[in-house]
Amino acid sequence: MDNFFFDFDNTLADSSNVAVVATQRAYQARNLAIPTRAAIVDYMGVPIEVSFAKMAQETLSVAELAALFTEFRQQYQQAERAGMTIFPGMATTIDALKTQGKQLFVASSKHSVPLQRNLEQIGLGQSFTAICGSDMVAHYKPAPDGILNLLKRFDLDPQRSVMIGDAKYDIQMGRRAGVATAGAMWGAADPVAVKEEQPIYVLATPAALLNL
Template structure:
């Protein structure tokens, strides 16, 4: 299987624009504890981290039991909202995924801070589940930027680190990929500004640029 390549995608801020659901659920979670919600940029700054870790950053002075209640309130609110309407795919995401999945030597994976239930729901909503042969999520691993998700994806697919790329919109995605010794590709349409993605091997502005960027990373261009 040494000839195979693996492309690992983050989800929120990379494949789907979920900020409306995130903001609404976060606001409800803070309100339930009698707290003013943080501004939207602060909420988006922790996207990619597992939810308990994200809330610990946003509400560091709240006792642990309070944060545990916020986690449950957030999950309930997010579930309600995504049941009503799925977060939209970014322009070009579907075409890019389908084109990569059609390549005989390319496998696709997911590494996300979402729960397994949340990941399954978003993939089902957009009919994309069949394209991803490895799906790593927050229920199975420590929070990003720990490399466990990427290492598990490599192990499941048998792909060598030098033949894999981690694609994401946050510095947590890039740090996770680097820690797992795979190449990293930052996307500029997500939730972290470009300066926070400076450690990535490459940056792209839109999905149309993805094939060329991957070829360059693998020395095919």
């Protein structure tokens, strides 16, 4: 493989607790029923523009959802300062892939500004050729738009490209984009669901990426 597309949350960085805490605090702040940890984890990998309405027990207006999104982003920025860490072995793997001349990208459900901020936080701010956040696509995961955006922008060969992610939505996105898929099992909250999508590669550690 020549081109590597990474999800961010729970693929590059261990951030599941950050998302759970920020989500629950956001719903609480807006006086809404607080989603369970299991419900939040199940929707990880899906943009909040899609998942938050589904997790809410109440019917929310467009304005109420917008306020909830804003509250979440504020809560997330507070929670991320102490609760987000890069996975062991990831930094050295990224460096090794770059040394081999591979092109590295991030295709995430985060907006591009917090995505770049989080990459800086875990020490990978300058490690990727480009990123594609959810604010840069017309359709969210599991739609293939994020990968297709990068394939087109950089004239990449899909047959020499792989999507790496910890959630079923990442595998679905990669398959729909026509690239190879790799399950990042080191961060998968639901390994069974990922394997049921039949990714081409099932990887136990970041170092396994060097063998693709």
